[in-house]
Amino acid sequence: MDTTLNDRLSNLLDNVKNARDSFLGYPVSKDFDYSPLYDFLQYPINNLGDPFEDSTYKVHTHEIEREVVDFFAKLFRANPKDYWGYVTNGGSESNLYGLYIAREMYPKAMVYYSESTHYSVKKNIHLLNIPSIVIRSQENGEIDYDDLEDTLRFNRHKPAIILATHGTTMKEAKDDVSTIKGILKKLAIQDHYIHCDGALSGTFGAFAEPRSPFDFLDGADSISISGHKFIGSPIPAGVIVTKRSLRDRVSKGISYIGSLDTTITGSRNGHSPLFLWYAIQKMGVEGLKARYEHSLEVANYCREQLQNIGINAWSNPGSITVVFPKVTDQLKNKWQLATEDDITHIICMPNVTIAQIDLFIEDVKTEMETAPLEEELMYY
Template sequence: MDNFSSLNKSTKKDILDKFEEYIKDRTKFHLGYPYNLDFEYEELSRFFKYSINNLGDPFNASNYGVHSRQFELEILDFFSKLWKLDDYWGYVTNSGTEGNLQSILIARENFPDGILYSSDESHYSIFKAAHLYRMEAKSIPTSWDGCMRLDLLRSEISKNKDKPVIINVNIGTTVKGAVDNIDGIIGVLKQLNIPRERYYIHCDGALFAMMLPFLESANSVTVDFTMNIDSIAISGHKFLGCPMPCGVMLTRKHLMAPLLKPIEYLNSIDSTITGSRNGLSSLFIWNVIANKGYEGFRKDVKNTMTNAKYLEKELQKRGISSFRNSLSSTIIFERPNEEFVLKWQLACTGNIAHVVVMPSVDKNKIDLFLQEIDQITFKKICIKNYMDVYCQCNKCK
């Protein structure tokens, strides 16, 4: 292997300057993924010179003293109150995926022979967990709007009543932003006489479990631990907004018993998926909570939903097939040409694409997007199977 020489300052600066310009441009034209890019963390830059590592269990300090565990515990306390759980365990994860992996692991350790049920529109990390843990898993079809079909869930569980039930409930699916019917799912378990001690319900709320408590139009739709659920996981870099991937997961404390193992080397407990954990993430999440509080989040949700409804209405005015679940800020529409998709970094599946309106997506950005939409031609492909009566193809309208 040839020796690698260090770069001179001028060359290195040129490389980093070009990268900054690239990142600025990609940030300007970004609408397809649920990342809140509206954050200012200059006041935290002083901590970048420290190796802040929250290794081990958040509730058991290790011998390593350069950590932000005190901020992590305040974050968990915030979410325990938001989701109404007194006796809890949880931690700040490296992503929403890690929160899902941790939650499904807890379910598996409590029910080693349990079967995992999740809709076919679930995030890929759910079935990844089943694969990693060698769990039997059933993919349940959804209705056209992305919600799990309760009749088919009931049918699948009925075939396997001798096995414990592990269910993943989507609080905002990846593509359509659909919220599974938790009350209906719990109702299915009651109909089948599945006792509480024989099932585990995880809620994948990557984006929406943070928004739902502050949504004025949610009516009776709630997600919290007053219901018979066992864990919730969210992403911190989505609605909250963080410069690095992170997340939060929370579960009922007693369910952690099978997973807690003392590690003498750490003088702590091994309880989390990852050993070393990014301590800066806890500082960033704590900072946004401290800056905004409930009222700030409520304002962000209101503005986000107002802008999502505006985009939905404008697309429909243009005769473009589009649909938004009533509780969601995700708008699906007919897939544009590939050049447009790549420019705006749209997430696509089949013949549809979607835009996820976030607090950082204001009306000016939406108007710029619409101006460019007006310059392209849609093929008017029939996508009735994705959005039912909202399809605007020549055959359906």
């Protein structure tokens, strides 16, 4: 290979590797080994069309994509006779799909979402041109049910689309889908749709104790997750699971592809379903549960260690995210810690170890000892 090209590739690889090794602030798992799948990179795999239908283009992984959807449908307690879904490019596309189906069902609806909702949702609502109202969040990041009820009451003549979040981006708070369903019932708003954005926590929500209601039996009409977050994937990926009966409202037959055009994009990544499928095969439900328990243990440890040195660290119940007052730019940049307003968080993804937490705590201690008084105050 040409040496300049070689050098550039090897520099890029070093940069990516170094950046990967030192972050604690983003919900991305890094502990995967997909080497048995490398041969598949030689093929122009394209999952064009609906994974549950035949298609003329055969270089696809539809069969395993269906198994990924089956796995999550079961985990989310979907009606075995009425579910459907596909592997998307990520949580944002999955949310777009949930909102798209909701709007097709109720074109005159209003969307309600809390101020802690991920930024992709606002953009999706804008793209779909649906009127919306932002609901207050409680201090812990969960939707304010009183504000939701009051706002719904005021608009009860309109169908309602509720965008609930199971694991908000900064505080990993969970909106209670059963409570939301109860409010809709109390107000007799029969035309409603609940989409649950479970980008990070949807993957392990079934294992949390106590469980926070979020799935189909709890009242959701569609649920989205990001595949590259808790499971881990070299390519961003997501899953959307909804009801087949709802999908039927948006499906159109396209003779060029010999399939149904039910997905947001035409050409679709056929490799990412393969990664997710492989991970699920290797882990199974029990492995996924153990992965969550490990993350929870590390999160508990991290919170306690921060508290022990006087930092006001906290987590929502069952959450793998530890929230604390904003750190200095130096710490933020070294550990790539997401910081918003006056808080910073560490997300104890399955690859985060106690040893890494110890190193981070040492850095915090050093800064507390050496930082000028004004900076020190930021920790309290």
